[in-house]
Ligand SMILES: Nc1ncnc2c1ncn2[C@@H]1O[C@H](COP(=O)(O)OP(=O)(O)O)[C@@H](O)[C@H]1O
């Protein structure tokens with residue numbers, strides 16, 4: 053069979069279709085990752101890179117408390133951001149799915165995405181304006197006489213990072229939860245009430261379990277990118293709010309130690325993958341083949 | 343004896359739409375009651391007001407003597423089998439059936455036994471551990487039934503439970519539902535648009551049109567003595583013939599166009615006796631084709647076969663009779679030795695005034 057004939061078969065047509073994105077992914081994703089993996093086993097020798105294979109970078113990551121501390125803080129911040137985002141997103145998604153007229157639902161979804169018409173960077177700066185020492189919240193509270201001194205726990209620390217990230221990822225959490233809620237057959241909720249459950253118990257016995265796939269998707273969608281987020285902690289985190297991504301950036305660009313930066317990036321990636329897999333596995337077992 | 347379910351002047355408005363218009367109903371304990379009517383006539387709406395999913399706009403609903411106003415669905419002594427079955431996809435069959443037992447004070451083991459018994463009752467013994475999403479339509483329906491019956495409600499509400507099943511399965515489930523209802527003695531209210539299903543299964547039927555009850559009666563009365571043309575049209579086949587009605591003292595005399603005069607009893611006019619121009623109905627099986635040399639003591643009219651539809655066990659003839667505007671539809675059993683007539687055959691038609699129904703409207 054020649055190439056020409058192959059291209060007209062079912063499999064051939066599929067291969068032709070996926071080839072461009074596949075090559076794209078190979079060039080821009082797989083190759084760079086491969087490069088990072090390679091780098092992580094090399095070492096920096098002043099201005100040159102020593103390409104002999106070594107685990108020195110990983111040993112250093114384990115030995116120096118600063119790296120494990122940063123990694124732990126990143127995981128904690130991502131975890132809290134995920135929790136906060138999903139918990140806040142759920143009522144919004146629930147409201148739109150259950151209490152907004154069907155004809156108005158797309159309008160609502162549209163409104164939810166409006167803040168995302170401005171760039172991520174600008175939104176981070178806006179949070180600075182809101183949370184800052186002379187920001188909207190503080191001057192408001194001081195002006196109203198509720199506090200004497202501006203609150204200092206909401207800027208240039210981990211709290212500010214969490215607030216900003218939670219806002220940034222809200223729609224990404226709202227949408228999958230909304231989709232899962234939309235898929236719930238409303239007669240199931242009536243059946244539950246018919247069988248003696250109140251609205252509240254129906255929520256916990258029917259609505260919540262059936263929205264699990266959406267919740268899990270939301271958790272993964274928020275958790276995975278926040279671990280690697282670098283802009284928000286850089287701008288909002290101050291000295292005590294820096295995360296692992298900032299350290300990786302520092303290694304690559306300021307300390308000129310690409311191999312150590314690469315090793316840190318890989319360690320972070322492995323952590324995220326492991327946690328995500330645990331989550332997916334739990335989800336699958338819990339939903340038992342649905 | 344007070345009825346188990348009592349509806350008085352129940353009205354339901356959806357905005358401008360008047361879905362239920364003054365429904366009065368009495369349903370007795372242990373009765374198999376059907377709500378029959380064309381799609382969109384308000385059957386589901388009526389059932390949902392009884393279940394507590396829709397509030398009535400006015401009127402009262404009493405169950406077991408208790409006014410249901412303000413009583414939520416989860417506090418009513420009713421359970422429902424939904425049209426879509428509404429089997430919980432995230433639970434096993436046993437968990438579905440046991441769903442309503444959460445507050446039941448019995449021990450876990452006793453509840454498990456009750457669930458297994460309920461499953462056996464609907465023919466799903468041993469299916470408890472299956473995932474609900476892997477069941478067929480018929481099995482889902484049985485799960486929905488078991489799930490409702492295990493709670494021993496005063497009333498079981500069924501919204502077109504058989505309409506999604508194929509014909510064979512539907513007929514089998516009809517028989518099983520009747521058996522089940524007799525076995526548990528619970529009052530069933532069945533919603534259906536299938537007249538045959540209603541006739542086969544029910545003790546009593548309310549025929550609904552556009553939010554109103556057209557007639558409420560047992561199946562035989564409904565079939566033999568429909569109170570209006572609309573009911574007669576909806577249930578079975580009926581020949582409609584224009585007639586002239588006269589009252590002579592207590593006797594009612596009708597002059598049926600093309601067939602002739604006859605006297606009818608008062609019970610043959612369940613919808614009342616109009617005087618003057620009216621319509622009478624004759625069921626196809628109350629008419630008969632007279633084959634060669636066949637004698638009868640019934641009334642006879644001459645006609646010509648216009649159309650023949652052969653059904654295997656039956657043959658349906660359309661016979662044109664002079665003076666009757668539409669051909670008469672006649673159902674004949676295909677007995678041994680009885681020929682199937684050809685179109686165009688001249689024949690005699692036997693009819694009987696005792697089968698006439700006088701129909702207003
Ligand atoms: N929630 C609702 N809002 C507006 N109209 C409705 C609603 N539910 C039912 N209807 C209308 O009421 C009428 C009766 O509906 P339904 O009781 O479902 O009929 P059936 O079950 O006899 O087919 C229909 O015309 C339907 O469009």
Ligand SMILES: [Mg+2]
Nearest residue numbers: 385386387502
């Ligand atoms: Mg209906």
